[in-house]
Amino acid sequence: MPLINTPLRRVVAIVPAAGSGSRMGDSLPKQYCEIYGLPIIAHTLRALAAVSRIERIAVVVAPDDCYWQGIADAYADQFGAKVVWHPVGGSTRASSVLNGVREVAADFAADDWVLVHDAARPCIRPTLIEQFLDQLVDDPIGGLLALPVADTLKRGDSSQKVVATIDRDYLWRAQTPQMFRLAVLAEALAAMPTATDEAQAMESLGHHPKLIVGDSTNLKITYETDLLLAQNYLMAHET
Numbered sequence: 001m002p003l004i005n006t007p008l009r010r011v012v013a014i015v016p017a018a019g020s021g022s023r024m025g026d027s028l029p030k031q032y033c034e035i036y037g038l039p040i041i042a043h044t045l046r047a048l049a050a051v052s053r054i055e056r057i058a059v060v061v062a063p064d065d066c067y068w069q070g071i072a073d074a075y076a077d078q079f080g081a082k083v084v085w086h087p088v089g090g091s092t093r094a095s096s097v098l099n100g101v102r103e104v105a106a107d108f109a110a111d112d113w114v115l116v117h118d119a120a121r122p123c124i125r126p127t128l129i130e131q132f133l134d135q136l137v138d139d140p141i142g143g144l145l146a147l148p149v150a151d152t153l154k155r156g157d158s159s160q161k162v163v164a165t166i167d168r169d170y171l172w173r174a175q176t177p178q179m180f181r182l183a184v185l186a187e188a189l190a191a192m193p194t195a196t197d198e199a200q201a202m203e204s205l206g207h208h209p210k211l212i213v214g215d216s217t218n219l220k221i222t223y224e225t226d227l228l229l230a231q232n233y234l235m236a237h238e239t
């Protein structure tokens, strides 16, 4: 079945939230740390829920996660009935996303869109998601938000000495959201469970995801210092 010119396919979001946040060094998984009295994941879900074209938001949490139920109960008014929680997280991000895709597959068509957005990117703005959707609506494959590399890039050796300067032309930093068609994304993730993003899995099948210019405020919270940055960005977005 040709995928080109399939108009206005439905959009389901998958939010991988089954990581432990090991680089944050906190026993509480980072997606549950609070910024402005709201857990990071609640900021993320609130932004996704504000996008009317996203029909459902499937959150993938770890099977032994003892926090998500409390968050779902306490903050449901922030993100509403579109959010469904699935305790089917895997050992890698790719396996968590794949398990989420399998949870929603029965309710969506093979060429419907799956939009994947990290729970740990709470500063995404609904207007940026709208622009992202607009740019991909007619695309046969899909794509991702990304930023052209701004810094000079160095390759180091094992003793932390520079061995080369890398030409940064055409280099991009991948962000999320990333969005692909349901069936081919499931096939790609199943074939490459080590992929660190959906685009890498799609590339391994020979596809060329579209790069859509993102926003530097859409950071992924990884280290504790990122919390302060995220707090500032969230405050700036509110005003």
Ligand code: CTP
Pocket (backbone or CB within 6 Å): 015, 016, 017, 018, 019, 020, 021, 022, 023, 024, 030, 031, 060, 089, 090, 091, 092, 093, 094, 096, 097, 118, 119, 120, 121, 220, 221, 222
């Ligand atoms: N994630 C997931 N399942 C995993 C690993 C990660 O759903 N097995 C999710 C995280 O919860 C996060 C997103 O994927 O929302 C991006 O991953 P990352 O920033 O690496 O988060 P963690 O894996 O939690 O952090 P760390 O790598 O520092 O342990």
Ligand code: MG
Pocket (backbone or CB within 6 Å): 019
């Ligand atoms: Mg990780």
